[in-house]
């Protein structure tokens with residue numbers, strides 16, 4: 001799976017500890033993350049995490065673009081409900097796109113645990129259906145080429 005790891009400052013330690021605990025699982029996947037989060041996880045765990053821009057500098061937007069381009073399969077985003085973010089519109093946009101494109105999203109540790117505890121997490125063939133009421137089968141799995149002609 002292609003996975004993005006993101007945490008706001010007040011949640012970075014929690015996400016770091018979660019990645020340390022889940023190192024054996026995560027090392028089997030393709031990882032990226034927003035700048036500060038990805039750097040922290042790389043340095044502290046040794047996981048090969050691609051470092052994107054920092055969140056306030058467009059990192060959330062980069063991850064959103066990966067979702068739209070079908071280049072991401074799961075998002076672990078520990079956002080901080082107790083801290084205002086200068087780039088809140090980007091955060092909202094990322095969460096919106098993740099929902100729109102039916103991306104599994106863990107926004108806290110319990111959800112992250114349940115996500116990696118699911119057998120589906122380890123199935124290469126799992127296909128995310130995109131709900132589209134305009135199609136005869138509204139739950140058909142649509143690939144990028146088909147989406148373009150709708």
Ligand SMILES: O=C(CO)COP(=O)(O)O
Nearest residue numbers: 034035036037054055056
């Ligand atoms: O702000 C973020 C997500 O909205 C995270 O960005 P950093 O990982 O660069 O701190």
